[in-house]
Amino acid sequence: MALAEAILVCLTDRPMSGYDLAKTFDASIGFFWRASHQQVYRELARLRDKDLVESREIEQSGRPNRIIHTITKAGEDVVHAWSLKPCRMPSVKDELLVKLYALDNVDIPVLHEQLDIRLDQHRAKLTAYLRIKEKFYDGKKLTRAQKGKLIALTMGISNEREMVGALGKAITMLGEINE
Amino acid sequence: MALAEAILVCLTDRPMSGYDLAKTFDASIGFFWRASHQQVYRELARLRDKDLVESREIEQSGRPNRIIHTITKAGEDVVHAWSLKPCRMPSVKDELLVKLYALDNVDIPVLHEQLDIRLDQHRAKLTAYLRIKEKFYDGKKLTRAQKGKLIALTMGISNEREMVGALGKAITMLGEINE
DNA sequence: AACCTATATGCACATAATTGCATAATAAAA
DNA sequence: TTTTATTATGCAATTATGTGCATATAGGTT
Numbered sequence: 001m002a003l004a005e006a007i008l009v010c011l012t013d014r015p016m017s018g019y020d021l022a023k024t025f026d027a028s029i030g031f032f033w034r035a036s037h038q039q040v041y042r043e044l045a046r047l048r049d050k051d052l053v054e055s056r057e058i059e060q061s062g063r064p065n066r067i068i069h070t071i072t073k074a075g076e077d078v079v080h081a082w083s084l085k086p087c088r089m090p091s092v093k094d095e096l097l098v099k100l101y102a103l104d105n106v107d108i109p110v111l112h113e114q115l116d117i118r119l120d121q122h123r124a125k126l127t128a129y130l131r132i133k134e135k136f137y138d139g140k141k142l143t144r145a146q147k148g149k150l151i152a153l154t155m156g157i158s159n160e161r162e163m164v165g166a167l168g169k170a171i172t173m174l175g176e177i178n179e
Numbered sequence: 180m181a182l183a184e185a186i187l188v189c190l191t192d193r194p195m196s197g198y199d200l201a202k203t204f205d206a207s208i209g210f211f212w213r214a215s216h217q218q219v220y221r222e223l224a225r226l227r228d229k230d231l232v233e234s235r236e237i238e239q240s241g242r243p244n245r246i247i248h249t250i251t252k253a254g255e256d257v258v259h260a261w262s263l264k265p266c267r268m269p270s271v272k273d274e275l276l277v278k279l280y281a282l283d284n285v286d287i288p289v290l291h292e293q294l295d296i297r298l299d300q301h302r303a304k305l306t307a308y309l310r311i312k313e314k315f316y317d318g319k320k321l322t323r324a325q326k327g328k329l330i331a332l333t334m335g336i337s338n339e340r341e342m343v344g345a346l347g348k349a350i351t352m353l354g355e356i357n358e
Numbered sequence: 359a360a361c362c363t364a365t366a367t368g369c370a371c372a373t374a375a376t377t378g379c380a381t382a383a384t385a386a387a388a
Numbered sequence: 389t390t391t392t393a394t395t396a397t398g399c400a401a402t403t404a405t406g407t408g409c410a411t412a413t414a415g416g417t418t
Contacts, residue, residue, distance in 0.1 A: 003375095009284060017396075018396075032271060039376085066396070083278060087297065089300055091405090092210065094266075098185050101208055101327060101331045102327065103326065105258050148279050149280050155276060158344070162337060162341035165337070198367080220368055242365055
């Protein structure tokens with residue numbers, strides 16, 4: 001249910017359209033909570049029904065009107081209440097690890113490729129995170145809100161770096177099996 | 180959809196009851212793909228409908244009869260076909276990181292506690308994984324299937340170790356904000 | 359005596375997520 | 389000239405996941 005809260009959190013920063021939010025979920029906050037644009041629009045409708053956001057339409061010509069969503073007082077209260085509730089452990093669901101676990105029932109050269117692909121994906125993420133850190137955080141005077149985002153980003157970086165290392169090791173171990 | 184495949188993979192090892200599978204999902208394969216016993220029973224019914232497993236009942240007295248599920252040839256084919264399909268990136272959804280991201284809208288002492296709790300959870304996981312590695316893999320002669328499980332476990336260990344380190348660092352960074 | 363754990367199965371309801379579809383205009387690139 | 393990307397919204401159907409409930413017995417603990 002924390003998609004609602006993630007959206008509300010974004011709106012505490014500034015009022016946004018569904019489109020803006022969807023983009024935000026493809027970048028910044030999406031590093032920690034992934035959601036598609038369809039999910040965002042659906043959740044926005046629910047938030048509006050519960051009066052946690054207020055929506056007003058901005059006329060545009062040539063394309064659909066923008067609908068700008070603003071968090072309400074009730075919405076802010078929901079965010080605060082959520083911040084007090086314990087966090088769940090993110091549920092582990094990784095097909096790649098299941099395939100390693102099931103090594104005897106799996107095509108090993110294909111698995112090798114899949115590990116390489118995953119390694120590239122984590123390398124790409126790491127590069128993206130490092131670029132953001134350098135561009136927006138390094139050597140800058142930061143507000144408290146920015147410091148929070150930096151802590152989250154730092155965890156992301158550490159995570160991706162570890163995955164790159166661990167996948168490299170896994171690929172080596174897998175290679176040694178066939179010798 | 181890989182719950183179906185995860186179950187089938189377990190059944191390639193040996194025929195099992197739903198209860199056995201549920202226990203397996205609380206331990207070994209559950210480290211990489213989490214599922215509750217309700218999910219397992221429901222998925223087993225679906226696998227039976229598709230003739231990917233064969234189920235036979237074993238009479239017992241005093242408690243419900245055991246239903247032993249055996250993977251069929253069609254089931255093995257499904258596992259093999261699955262092994263050739265590309266793996267998805269596990270979808271990131273971590274409330275704790277969202278709370279850090281939203282630092283300005285969050286109760287900081289409570290967040291501090293939540294980070295401590297998460298740190299303990301990862302420490303506990305790390306300890307459990309290390310114990311399993313020591314007990315079942317270290318200094319033993321391993322089959323290929325076991326080597327696969329060891330690679331997956333090694334990645335799990337590396338992951339947990341990194342999380343413990345990163346959370347420690349995050350807690351320090353959070354502490355420095357309030358100074 | 360009351361409670362907890364293990365064994366063993368599963369339904370029903372609710373919430374969440376994915377996938378495909380649908381619309382509609384502009385501007386730039388191939 | 390056709391295709392693709394960008395802006396902008398959203399529904400419908402399906403699949404997946406989570407939560408609570410329900411049953412039933414044996415054996416050990418407080």
